[in-house]
Amino acid sequence: MSFTLIGKHEKDSRANRDGYVTAMEELMAADPKVCHIDCDLYNCINTAKLEKEFPKQTFNAGIAEANAMGIAAGLTATGRTVFMHSFGCFSSRRAFDQAFMSAAYAKLPVHVLGSDPGVCAAYNGGTHMPFEDCALYMSIPDAVVIDPTDYAMIHCLTKKLAASGKFSYMRMIRKGVVKVYEDGSDFEIGKGVTLKEGTDVTIIASGIMVDEALKAQETLAAEGVSAKVIDMFTWKPIDEELIVASAKETGAVVVAENHQANCGLGSAVAQVLAKNCPVPMEQVGVMNRFGQVGAQNFLQEEYNLTAADIVAAAKKAVSRK
Amino acid sequence: MQKAEKMKELRVFAQEIRVEALKTIGSLGFGHVGGSMSVVEALAVLYGDVMKVDPKNPRWEDRDWCVMSKGHAGPAMYATLGLKGFYPIENAYTLNQPHTNFPSHTDRTKTPGIDLTTGSLGQGMSTAVGAALGNKVDGRDNHTFVFVGDGECDEGQVWEAAQFAAHYKLDHLVCFVDSNKRQLDGAVDDIMSHGKGIGAKFDAFGWNVIDVADGNDVEQVYDAVQAAYATEGKPTCIVLNTVKGKGCTFAEPSGAHSSQPSKEQWDEAIKFAEEELAKVKAQ
Numbered sequence: 001m002s003f004t005l006i007g008k009h010e011k012d013s014r015a016n017r018d019g020y021v022t023a024m025e026e027l028m029a030a031d032p033k034v035c036h037i038d039c040d041l042y043n044c045i046n047t048a049k050l051e052k053e054f055p056k057q058t059f060n061a062g063i064a065e066a067n068a069m070g071i072a073a074g075l076t077a078t079g080r081t082v083f084m085h086s087f088g089c090f091s092s093r094r095a096f097d098q099a100f101m102s103a104a105y106a107k108l109p110v111h112v113l114g115s116d117p118g119v120c121a122a123y124n125g126g127t128h129m130p131f132e133d134c135a136l137y138m139s140i141p142d143a144v145v146i147d148p149t150d151y152a153m154i155h156c157l158t159k160k161l162a163a164s165g166k167f168s169y170m171r172m173i174r175k176g177v178v179k180v181y182e183d184g185s186d187f188e189i190g191k192g193v194t195l196k197e198g199t200d201v202t203i204i205a206s207g208i209m210v211d212e213a214l215k216a217q218e219t220l221a222a223e224g225v226s227a228k229v230i231d232m233f234t235w236k237p238i239d240e241e242l243i244v245a246s247a248k249e250t251g252a253v254v255v256a257e258n259h260q261a262n263c264g265l266g267s268a269v270a271q272v273l274a275k276n277c278p279v280p281m282e283q284v285g286v287m288n289r290f291g292q293v294g295a296q297n298f299l300q301e302e303y304n305l306t307a308a309d310i311v312a313a314a315k316k317a318v319s320r321k
Numbered sequence: 322m323q324k325a326e327k328m329k330e331l332r333v334f335a336q337e338i339r340v341e342a343l344k345t346i347g348s349l350g351f352g353h354v355g356g357s358m359s360v361v362e363a364l365a366v367l368y369g370d371v372m373k374v375d376p377k378n379p380r381w382e383d384r385d386w387c388v389m390s391k392g393h394a395g396p397a398m399y400a401t402l403g404l405k406g407f408y409p410i411e412n413a414y415t416l417n418q419p420h421t422n423f424p425s426h427t428d429r430t431k432t433p434g435i436d437l438t439t440g441s442l443g444q445g446m447s448t449a450v451g452a453a454l455g456n457k458v459d460g461r462d463n464h465t466f467v468f469v470g471d472g473e474c475d476e477g478q479v480w481e482a483a484q485f486a487a488h489y490k491l492d493h494l495v496c497f498v499d500s501n502k503r504q505l506d507g508a509v510d511d512i513m514s515h516g517k518g519i520g521a522k523f524d525a526f527g528w529n530v531i532d533v534a535d536g537n538d539v540e541q542v543y544d545a546v547q548a549a550y551a552t553e554g555k556p557t558c559i560v561l562n563t564v565k566g567k568g569c570t571f572a573e574p575s576g577a578h579s580s581q582p583s584k585e586q587w588d589e590a591i592k593f594a595e596e597e598l599a600k601v602k603a604q
Binding site: 073102 | 382428429430436437438440441443444446447448449450451452453454455456458459477478481482484485488489
């Protein structure tokens with residue numbers, strides 16, 4: 001695991017989805033058993049080019065997510081490594097029983113992709129806004145659940161998942177995101193990465209909340225609060241060792257996630273803390289609400305998913321020590 | 322081998338499956354008798370003749386696949402695979418007992434010869450189609466068979482998978498509809514009817530459809546499979562008109578989905594099935 005943090009809070013000029021697509025081009029060229037199945041969303045994640053380049057490895061199931069999940073499991077049973085994509089709301093809620101029984105329970109390690117997680121569903125609105133996708137998948141025994149941060153991470157983790165042989169669910173923002181890591185950065189499934197060291201509080205974040213956490217860290221530093229920042233992109237299996245060590249070092253924790261707060265990353269961290277090292281913990285996440293339509297920055301304000309919210313939560317956590 | 326001789330062998334095999342499936346379910350005293358009994362003739366045709374399988378190498382890559390999407394017919398599969406030599410048949414008598422490898426619904430991780438896990442209805446149809454697609458892309462000259470129930474055809478997923486199979490021209494896929502006319506709550510026509518009929522639906526989805534008047538007659542099933550093998554460019558649906566509980570003294574009259582009869586009723590059912598087996602052998 002070796003990564004380079006950029007930390008300039010600048011958006012990547014490339015579409016985030018291409019981190020996945022470029023990784024798949026490499027994987028498919030190297031191994032004819034690597035496949036992608038989509039649900040009439042080639043044009044949303046730029047996978048039409050995969051079908052063109054690798055027609056025997058790329059399939060469109062039409063608007064039928066439950067069937068696509070079953071097809072993915074059946075293809076996996078013929079010795080393939082299959083990634084199945086739909087919008088996060090559909091690849092979780094719509095196809096969950098199929099993901100559970102046809103794939104995970106049957107020990108057929110399909111790799112499920114859910115695009116536009118949480119507030120990133122933006123103008124598609126509340127019907128398409130999964131705040132519960134990871135919660136569903138975290139409930140499956142031995143599932144790997146990932147909320148990746150940027151292009152470089154998705155590119156790396158797509159390859160790591162393909163080699164893992166484990167059933168997985170990974171979120172994927174389609175469009176531009178802040179470029180947090182340099183290309184070529186390497187990550188390990190199940191291992192969080194420490195982006196900033198600190199002594200007063202640990203901020204544990206993933207996905208779009210990582211850059212918010214880095215911004216919060218700077219604000220807190222200016223106010224004399226030393227915050228450690230961890231990118232906890234793997235929600236399951238959670239990196240218990242890093243959580244416990246950080247809680248012991250800093251004595252307070254904030255978890256920030258683009259997801260329901262009551263059954264996602266915060267819950268997983270709380271479980272680890274309660275068992276090993278109870279310290280004051282605050283959550284930044286969606287508080288028992290449904291999604292709604294709007295621009296992503298509006299939604300981040302609306303659901304209190306900003307750097308300012310992390311700053312406030314960090315101060316509160318520190319004050320509770 | 323002459324066809325008549327082959328059909329006699331298949332009739333014997335079918336009745337052996339029936340006896341062993343009854344013993345398997347009877348070992349705990351309750352289970353899904355009805356839907357197991359209705360498919361035994363089709364299973365006898367597949368595993369007794371048409372399917373390429375290797376009991377010593379259940380995951381042989383060039384094998385034919387069989388998916389019991391109506392997963393509650395697990396006991397019929399277990400009897401068939403045991404008699405075929407995938408494991409000693411007595412193993413199946415542990416059905417549904419703690420840590421058994423023979424659960425109510427078929428499970429690819431537990432039982433040798435089970436190709437895909439089923440239980441949540443409709444799902445085996447999609448996974449079978451996925452396997453058929455994988456085998457086609459691999460250029461294998463094998464077939465994938467899938468059994469769905471007529472009640473199971475209530476599930477929308479069956480039809481999502483059906484349109485996918487037709488679109489991808491999976492002509493080495495054969496779907497048996499076990500049309501035993503009963504679902505858990507009663508007659509299919511009363512609980513959730515199928516419009517112009519299940520065969521008409523598959524036809525509308527672009528499949529080749531073969532209607533088998535008596536799906537509990539091995540020769541009719543055999544002939545239908547041969548016709549399916551000769552079909553190119555589209556998958557085949559074989560509608561088996563069957564009787565739920567066929568050949569089981571307590572289940573055939575009731576048409577029940579699951580049964581928990583008395584010890585005496587079990588003894589009577591197994592005795593009757595064994596007598597029928599002796600008769601078939603003597604023919």
